[in-house]
Amino acid sequence: MHVVKPPRWTYVRLPRGSMFGEPGNRDKQRKVLLDVLAAFTAIQEPGGHVELPYRWEASPVMYRGKGLKEGPVS
């Protein structure tokens, strides 16, 4: 993100392609979303960010032969 320089951002340690949590885990998806929305007003400085505590709680996501629980695929 130091390259992209977005105005404000949240760091979500979930696999790329599932940024709000596991499929069907509606409670967790809603919590992630609420935390992200709260960051709109909480972040007061350009480039400010919030790191969220959520982690992947299912089998790794398979992509091109690799199992992902966090981060990008390549």
Added chain:
Amino acid sequence: MPSMKADRDWIEEFRIAYDHWLPEAMPLLERGDYQAAFRFYPFPEFETIPWTPVTKPLAASRLAVVTTAGTHRTGVDAPFRHGPEGDVSLRRIPGDVALADLDVSHSHMPEQIAREDMNTVFPLDHLRELVAAGALGSLAGTHFSLMGYATRAADIAETVAPEIAEAMAQDRVDLALLVPV
């Protein structure tokens, strides 16, 4: 903090550098060696961070989603192209769309997750519930979708991003929620 518009100084230099990068990168891209290809990609270097202060509470704000999951309407919109340079085109997703009518076409993400539950990359069901509960003011009439794999960054900055910004301004959108994939 006062408002600060996005830095545009990088665009001309990027276009020149991109034209040098592409011929050398193309064989690597075509065989899927992205790590090697992007090791010398001319990533833009921004001098400033764009900024618009948030002046309204969430309960009074109108929000639009911009996802780069390659979301599109099944059988209505063209899927995103999966070539070596990706796809810089835009899909407009109507605000009243049913998530069951959406699909994804993204060459660089595990598509099966979004197909199982589109809320993982485009959380419209949850946002609608928040509006109904009064926690969020309203949702935009149109949301926006791109595919996150798009190497022609200058085209996005000069054509797609202004198009999105103009549409949001006309729709009186206060907040843009970007879901990067």
